[in-house]
Amino acid sequence: DDAQTRLAIEKYMQSVRPDAPWCPSNIEFIRRINGLDNIDEVFNLPAAEAYYDFSGFFQQAARYYDHRDLIKSYFVLPKQETNIKDIVVHVRHDGYGRAQRIHWSWYREILKQEHFEKLYIVAQNTHLDSFREYVEPFVEWSPVVVSQSAVEDLRFISSFDRILTANSTFSWWAAFFGRPSKVYTFKRWLPIAEVLLHEFPGAMVVDGPFLETV
Numbered sequence: 001d002d003a004q005t006r007l008a009i010e011k012y013m014q015s016v017r018p019d020a021p022w023c024p025s026n027i028e029f030i031r032r033i034n035g036l037d038n039i040d041e042v043f044n045l046p047a048a049e050a051y052y053d054f055s056g057f058f059q060q061a062a063r064y065y066d067h068r069d070l071i072k073s074y075f076v077l078p079k080q081e082t083n084i085k086d087i088v089v090h091v092r093h094d095g096y097g098r099a100q101r102i103h104w105s106w107y108r109e110i111l112k113q114e115h116f117e118k119l120y121i122v123a124q125n126t127h128l129d130s131f132r133e134y135v136e137p138f139v140e141w142s143p144v145v146v147s148q149s150a151v152e153d154l155r156f157i158s159s160f161d162r163i164l165t166a167n168s169t170f171s172w173w174a175a176f177f178g179r180p181s182k183v184y185t186f187k188r189w190l191p192i193a194e195v196l197l198h199e200f201p202g203a204m205v206v207d208g209p210f211l212e213t214v
Contacts, residue, residue, distance in 0.1 A: 005026065009022075009023055009024060009025070009026065010024075015099075016096075016100055017095065017096070017097075017100075025039075027039050027042050030042050064176065065201060068176070071176075072177060075177070077155075077177060078155065080155070080158075080159045081159070082159060082160070082161050082178070082179060082180075083159055083160045083161060084161040085116065085117045085118070086116050086117050086118040086119070086120060086160065087111070087114055087116040087118075087119055087120070087160065087162045087163075087164070088119075088120045088121075088122060088156070088157055088160040088162070088163055088164070089107055089111075089119065089120070089121045089122070089138075089143075089164040090121075090122045090123070090157055090163070090164065090165055090166045090168060090170070090171035090174070091107075091121055091122070091123040091131065091134050091166055092123075092166035092167060092168040092170075092171075093123060093125075093128065093130040093131045093133070093134055094124065094125045094128060094130060094131075096167075097212075098210070098211040098212040099210055099211075099212040100167070100210065101130075101210060101211045101212075102166060102167055102186050102208060102209075102210065102211070103208060103209040103210060103211050103213070103214050104133070104134050104137045104138075104211075105137070105208065105209065105214070106186065106206065106208030106209065107134075107137075107138070107164055108137055108138070109206075109208070110164055110184050110204075110206060111138070111141065111164075114162065116162070118142075118144060119138060119141040119142070119143045119144070120143065120144050120145075120146055120156075120160075121134070121135065121138065121143045121144070121145050121146065122145075122146045122147070122153050122156060122157055122171075123145070123146075123147055124147060124150075124153075125147075126145055126147045150170070153170075153174075154170065154173065154174045154177070155174075157171055157174035157175070157178070158174045158175065158177045158178030159178060160178065160180060161179075161180050161181050161182070162180060162181070162182045162184075163175050163178070163180050163182070163183050163184065164184045165183060165184065165185050165186070166186070167186045167188075167189045172185075180202055181202050182202050182204055183201075183202050183203050183204065184204045184206055185203055185204070185205055185206070186206070186207075186208060187205050187206060187207040187208070188207065
């Protein structure tokens with residue numbers, strides 16, 4: 001709970017998501033999810049708790065790639081055949097404002113350069129108008145919409161050889177757990193500089209607009 005952390009949270013709230021559960025205070029968030037009576041107890045948590053909660057941006061490939069197999073060994077991952085014929089798109093349309101959502105043209109320009117049999121679009125809350133705004137530009141490819149549980153969606157995305165990730169930690173980790181030869185990532189991630197994914201193996205870094213800027 002230092003000045004730099006508080007400044008980072010303030011910038012995050014102004015430019016990304018003011019209603020995130022860890023805002024406006026990380027300490028208050030830790031107190032709440034651990035059921036503590038006051039924030040002073042946060043600083044006295046024992047070092048050997050049964051579990052830990054980590055919040056923040058973790059999509060930094062340089063930190064993890066050398067330990068990729070070790071990290072994967074911590075999870076029960078089903079053996080699945082890699083889908084090399086089709087392509088999958090992950091859309092993050094909720095939880096972000098229009099200033100943080102990737103414009104659908106970014107996906108279209110990439111898809112026009114690829115040859116594939118089927119297009120799959122993975123997203124949550126597909127009943128919302130914000131999702132329909134994304135689907136309509138892809139009608140020419142007759143996309144198959146997939147919206148399952150978080151675990152099922154992550155496994156589904158990770159089974160593809162070609163992945164178009166949203167500016168989302170979720171699809172980033174799905175690509176990490178898979179073995180794709182191509183991972184298309186949005187260059188700026190968010191309107192503020194948060195992470196660069198250039199070092200992800202197979203990364204195809206492509207710039208493009210946000211919804212609000214078009």
